[in-house]
Amino acid sequence: QVQLVESGGGLVQPGGSLRLSCAASGFTLEYYDIGWFRQAPGKEREGVSWLSDSNGSLKYKALYVDSVKGRFTISRDNAKNTVYLQMNSLEPADTAVYYCAAGAGGSKLWHEFDYRGQGTQVTVSS
Numbered sequence: 001q002v003q004l005v006e007s008g009g010g011l012v013q014p015g016g017s018l019r020l021s022c023a024a025s026g027f028t029l030e031y032y033d034i035g036w037f038r039q040a041p042g043k044e045r046e047g048v049s050w051l052s053d054s055n056g057s058l059k060y061k062a063l064y065v066d067s068v069k070g071r072f073t074i075s076r077d078n079a080k081n082t083v084y085l086q087m088n089s090l091e092p093a094d095t096a097v098y099y100c101a102a103g104a105g106g107s108k109l110w111h112e113f114d115y116r117g118q119g120t121q122v123t124v125s126s
Helices: none
Strands: 003-007 010-012 018-025 033-039 046-051 062-064 072-077 082-087 096-103 120-124
Touching (some): 046 082
Antiparallel strands (some): 033 096
């Protein structure tokens, strides 16, 4: 069964850190571009970070939306068929459901990714 499963979300205080994981099954993640997206209550889903496949087929390796640059880091562990999003210096504005997605089409748009996870909740609050 092909699926992506996110984990690692939770409640954290402002300034804290979380590492989200996205485990793939049924396909080999290293051949796909990865995207992390988030959706806050009442807001549209937005892209947070993107990572090229291991062959580097895209012109970039890793991209971040301005609001998370310097705080979030996207990475992959091909041996574990898993990608990560390390989130540091978290702010209340980072509160959202976070989703991962995998695609082979070179797009950064959520609906154009081939596989999409169900999401994990991140809440930043004191």
